[in-house]
Amino acid sequence: MSVGGAGGGSGGGGSASAPSRAARATHPLLAPNPGLRRRKLVNGAMEGTATLAALIAVAVLALVILSVLVKGISAINLDFFVKGPAPFGQSGGGIANSIVGTALLVAMASVLAVPIGILVGIHTSEFARPSVAASIRFALDILNGVPTIVTGIFVFGLLVVGHVQSGYAGAFALAIIMLPIVARSAHEVLSLVPSSLREASLALGVRRWRTVLTIVVPTAASGLVTGALLGVARVAGETAPLLFTSSIASNLVSTDPSQALASIPVSIFTLSEEASPAAHAQAWAAALLLIFLVVVLNVIARTLFGRSRARLGATR
Amino acid sequence: MLASVASMALIALLVYKVFDQAGESISHFGLGFVGSSVWNPVTRRFGAASFIYGTAVSSLIALLIAGPMSVAIALFLTELAPMRVRRPVATLVELLAAIPSVVLGLWGIIVMAPFLNGTLEPALRSALGWIPLFSGSASPFGLLPAILVLTIMTVPIVAAVTREVFQTVPTELKESALALGSTRWEMVRMVILPYAKSGIVGASILGLGRALGEAIAVTQVIGDETGIHASLFAPADTLASRVASTYQGATSTLEISSLAYLSAILLVFALIANAIARLIVRRTTVRMRPAGPGPGPGPAVTVAEGKA
Numbered sequence: 211m212s213v214g215g216a217g218g219g220s221g222g223g224g225s226a227s228a229p230s231r232a233a234r235a236t237h238p239l240l241a242p243n244p245g246l247r248r249r250k251l252v253n254g255a256m257e258g259t260a261t262l263a264a265l266i267a268v269a270v271l272a273l274v275i276l277s278v279l280v281k282g283i284s285a286i287n288l289d290f291f292v293k294g295p296a297p298f299g300q301s302g303g304g305i306a307n308s309i310v311g312t313a314l315l316v317a318m319a320s321v322l323a324v325p326i327g328i329l330v331g332i333h334t335s336e337f338a339r340p341s342v343a344a345s346i347r348f349a350l351d352i353l354n355g356v357p358t359i360v361t362g363i364f365v366f367g368l369l370v371v372g373h374v375q376s377g378y379a380g381a382f383a384l385a386i387i388m389l390p391i392v393a394r395s396a397h398e399v400l401s402l403v404p405s406s407l408r409e410a411s412l413a414l415g416v417r418r419w420r421t422v423l424t425i426v427v428p429t430a431a432s433g434l435v436t437g438a439l440l441g442v443a444r445v446a447g448e449t450a451p452l453l454f455t456s457s458i459a460s461n462l463v464s465t466d467p468s469q470a471l472a473s474i475p476v477s478i479f480t481l482s483e484e485a486s487p488a489a490h491a492q493a494w495a496a497a498l499l500l501i502f503l504v505v506v507l508n509v510i511a512r513t514l515f516g517r518s519r520a521r522l523g524a525t526r
Numbered sequence: 527m528l529a530s531v532a533s534m535a536l537i538a539l540l541v542y543k544v545f546d547q548a549g550e551s552i553s554h555f556g557l558g559f560v561g562s563s564v565w566n567p568v569t570r571r572f573g574a575a576s577f578i579y580g581t582a583v584s585s586l587i588a589l590l591i592a593g594p595m596s597v598a599i600a601l602f603l604t605e606l607a608p609m610r611v612r613r614p615v616a617t618l619v620e621l622l623a624a625i626p627s628v629v630l631g632l633w634g635i636i637v638m639a640p641f642l643n644g645t646l647e648p649a650l651r652s653a654l655g656w657i658p659l660f661s662g663s664a665s666p667f668g669l670l671p672a673i674l675v676l677t678i679m680t681v682p683i684v685a686a687v688t689r690e691v692f693q694t695v696p697t698e699l700k701e702s703a704l705a706l707g708s709t710r711w712e713m714v715r716m717v718i719l720p721y722a723k724s725g726i727v728g729a730s731i732l733g734l735g736r737a738l739g740e741a742i743a744v745t746q747v748i749g750d751e752t753g754i755h756a757s758l759f760a761p762a763d764t765l766a767s768r769v770a771s772t773y774q775g776a777t778s779t780l781e782i783s784s785l786a787y788l789s790a791i792l793l794v795f796a797l798i799a800n801a802i803a804r805l806i807v808r809r810t811t812v813r814m815r816p817a818g819p820g821p822g823p824g825p826a827v828t829v830a831e832g833k834a
Binding site: 249250252253256257259260261262263264266267268270271273274275277278281326329330333334338346348349350351352353354355356357358359360361363364366367368371386389390393443444446447448449450453475478479482483490493494497500501504505508512 | 530532533534536537539540543544546547595598599601602603605606607615617618619621622624625626627628629630631632633635636637678681682685709710711712714732735738739740741742746766769770785786789792793796797799800801804808
């Protein structure tokens with residue numbers, strides 16, 4: 211990687227006369243440069259490689275989404291949404307229990323994680339000393355890096371051992387995963403709020419906490435929603451933390467969180483491990499539903515974020 | 527504030543509880559657990575070696591593929607692509623990160639595995655069969671599909687972080703190189719890459735952390751088998767996927783405790799990887815740009831691009 215400064219060095223000789231692009235080709239100092247051809251070839255090859263890599267990434271995304279779309283859409287019908295899984299050996303049925311379960315789990319996790327996350331974000335961006343804020347943010351990053359399966363084991367040990375699997379345990383595990391996402395993005399958004407706004411409010415004699423509550427937080431509100439939505443989008447697709455906490459669920463639609471709740475990701479997981487094509491078709495349909503949900507949440511979050519960013523950028 | 531203290535306490539509790547659950551297994555097997563490759567619920571002998579091997583091989587090779595590829599994507603997005611294309615492609619790459627792992631795993635089982643089994647693995651074996659990695663009979667489940675799935679999962683993360691690091695390279699430096707007559711690639715090699723080196727390393731380790739801990743998608747494609755095989759085609763298992771696949775089948779408290787032991791090992795690996803990565807990334811971005819990078823949504827392309 212460190213080789214080959216020669217080409218750049220010899221090109222440097224011509225810079226004194228600052229030739230235009232057209233003139234450079236015929237300039238006596240540059241024209242007979244024997245390495246130029248090779249350098250341009252290398253350049254072209256590298257540009258091609260980079261472009262190719264980006265194309266591959268987009269192609270893989272397209273491939274995954276297309277296969278989910280094509281295979282999923284044929285299995286989607288009304289039964290899919292309103293019926294529970296068919297009894298063993300029968301065809302048909304749906305994943306209504308999982309849809310309801312995911313909605314409940316994610317809602318409970320959000321109730322737990324969003325307020326705490328936003329409070330942590332407010333603390334780190336408004337109140338804490340910079341060194342303290344930095345270490346809290348570091349800890350949040352670490353929490354974000356804990357493998358989700360380990361989170362599952364943790365909650366299993368905390369809430370499930372000695373009891374039964376429950377929707378509460380599942381939601382708690384999801385909330386742990388959500389917390390760092392919400393807190394981090396809340397911090398980012400709040401630190402975008404111009405300090406002139408804070409100072410104006412403080413100069414008028416408004417107390418610190420009221421400034422935060424009535425000036426800073428409303429200014430950043432849509433950004434805070436973004437963080438919450440990103441958190442929801444992330445945990446809606448999580449399987450690993452639910453395996454140990456809320457996976458042995460009934461096939462009936464249940465809204466009782468003291469029992470294990472079914473969920474879309476866990477259903478996809480178990481359906482995909484089965485051998486029958488009918489199960490696979492259902493798995494694809496569930497995957498389509500899940501991707502649709504996650505992508506919609508992401509798009510909404512991005513739009514909101516872009517909007518609040520533009521607004522804050524304008525006031526700065 | 528109380529919320530912050532609570533989240534700090536949560537982390538401590540998490541680490542404590544995982545090790546606490548592993549306690550029975552730790553006192554039973556000690557450190558020999560790490561060196562043993564047996565996993566037999568019947569004789570109640572458990573060991574982590576084959577899973578550590580699977581985890582290391584799958585995530586390191588995935589990173590070897592994903593790292594250069596992500597750098598290339600990030601270069602394309604910051605230097606090559608026309609302005610109109612940059613935002614949409616960057617968003618698409620980030621959406622790839624948002625695909626739930628269970629969906630990727632499903633795709634891996636049903637779409638990718640037959641292709642690997644029928645086409646790619648026989649081709650690799652006839653071309654490179656003399657390398658032990660590519661010997662052995664093809665199978666739909668094994669390390670190779672796991673590596674590919676992990677690659678797909680890590681590329682968007684590494685690419686997104688690398689792109690942000692590249693955007694912090696001062697335009698003057700890039701323009702100076704171009705003004706001295708270097709080609710664009712020479713500018714990349716001599717200005718951008720050295721400048722962003724530690725950021726790229728940090729991003730890669732971050733990706734490694736994600737790959738290490740991925741349980742679901744790997745479980746779906748790796749075949750869940752104990753033992754260390756040289757071949758990438760053979761079914762294997764990783765720390766995370768073993769925990770995930772045994773979730774309902776654990777028969778004794780010792781086995782459950784051993785699963786927790788596996789989680790504890792995994793937790794240590796992941797924490798080290800993440801801590802290093804975050805420290806590196808933070809140091810570079812703080813040094814270059816006071817306002818940290820955005821959380822998930824990429825920041826608007828605000829860097830004034832003199833040369834497009």
